[in-house]
Amino acid sequence: MLFHVRINLRQDTIGSTHHAAAKDDALRPIDVYKAHCAYGPHVDAMIKNLLSKEVKLPPGMTIEYGGLYQEQQSSFRELVISLVLAIVLVFLTLLIEFRSFAHPIAIVTGAVLALGGVLLGLFITQTTLNVVSLMGMIMIVGIVAKNGILMLDAVEDHLAAGDTVREALLRSGRRRFRPVLMTSLAAMLGMLPLALALGAGSELLQPLAIAVISGLAVALLLSLVVTPTVYTLVRRKPS
Numbered sequence: 001m002l003f004h005v006r007i008n009l010r011q012d013t014i015g016s017t018h019h020a021a022a023k024d025d026a027l028r029p030i031d032v033y034k035a036h037c038a039y040g041p042h043v044d045a046m047i048k049n050l051l052s053k054e055v056k057l058p059p060g061m062t063i064e065y066g067g068l069y070q071e072q073q074s075s076f077r078e079l080v081i082s083l084v085l086a087i088v089l090v091f092l093t094l095l096i097e098f099r100s101f102a103h104p105i106a107i108v109t110g111a112v113l114a115l116g117g118v119l120l121g122l123f124i125t126q127t128t129l130n131v132v133s134l135m136g137m138i139m140i141v142g143i144v145a146k147n148g149i150l151m152l153d154a155v156e157d158h159l160a161a162g163d164t165v166r167e168a169l170l171r172s173g174r175r176r177f178r179p180v181l182m183t184s185l186a187a188m189l190g191m192l193p194l195a196l197a198l199g200a201g202s203e204l205l206q207p208l209a210i211a212v213i214s215g216l217a218v219a220l221l222l223s224l225v226v227t228p229t230v231y232t233l234v235r236r237k238p239s
Contacts, residue, residue, distance in 0.1 A: 072131055079134040086138050087112065090145045097149075106231035107148030113226060114144045114219040121214020127207050136211025143187065143212075144219040148227050150176045155231070165235065169228045180223055184216045 087108060094104035118137050122129055154175060158168035194202050194209035 075131045079131060083138050086141045090141060102231055102235040103152050105234050106227045107145055109230045110148050110222040110227040111141045111144040113222055114140055114215045117218025118211045118215040121210050125210050127210050130207055132205060133207035133211045136208040139212055140215035143216065147180045147219060147223050150180050151223050151227055152231060165232055173224060184220055188213045188216050
């Protein structure tokens with residue numbers, strides 16, 4: 001990873017007579033450090049910590065971090081916005097499909113809580129939250145929403161047949177848990193070689209695989225407990 005450090009000098013601190021008419025707030029960038037760093041966790045934090053301890057800047061000078069690090073930070077912010085938009089779009093799609101707030105709220109709640117499983121998996125494996133793992137979190141939102149749809153899709157049919165909400169959720173869970181389990185296991189097993197970093201270049205996508213596997217593992221439990229519970233609490237009894 002190319003880590004680029006730039007020091008910005010204010011024009012009035014340079015003392016050049018040729019630029020006396022320049023504005024006081026003008027900045028003159030000077031590249032003082034460029035290095036190719038081996039990719040690894042906390043590399044950027046180590047460099048920032050080292051510079052903050054070793055480099056003492058006089059007034060009027062600032063440090064700007066650029067290179068690939070700057071591009072990654074920009075991509076990180078854009079992916080966070082994409083994650084929020086994905087959650088909103090999934091909620092709106094479910095709202096249009098089910099024509100009620102109970103189903104979307106229950107399904108999206110399970111999807112959002114599954115993101116906590118992603119963070120837990122990254123913490124256990126000592127993997128950083130980066131651009132690649134954020135892509136995995138966006139994937140998790142869609143996959144978990146699909147599982148929630150499978151679990152709650154048959155509930156309305158059971159309710160129309162005369163079952164209570166509890167009976168409808170239990171029957172739907174017994175009927176749909178097997179397909180949800182099979183699709184989740186297939187996705188997790190497919191991501192396992194990437195999570196284990198088997199093969200050349202697999203380290204690049206390893207955070208994505210860890211995010212997907214940990215998110216799906218937690219989502220399996222949430223689809224059995226949290227989603228039906230939230231649905232029961234939110235659903236209004238028909239008058």
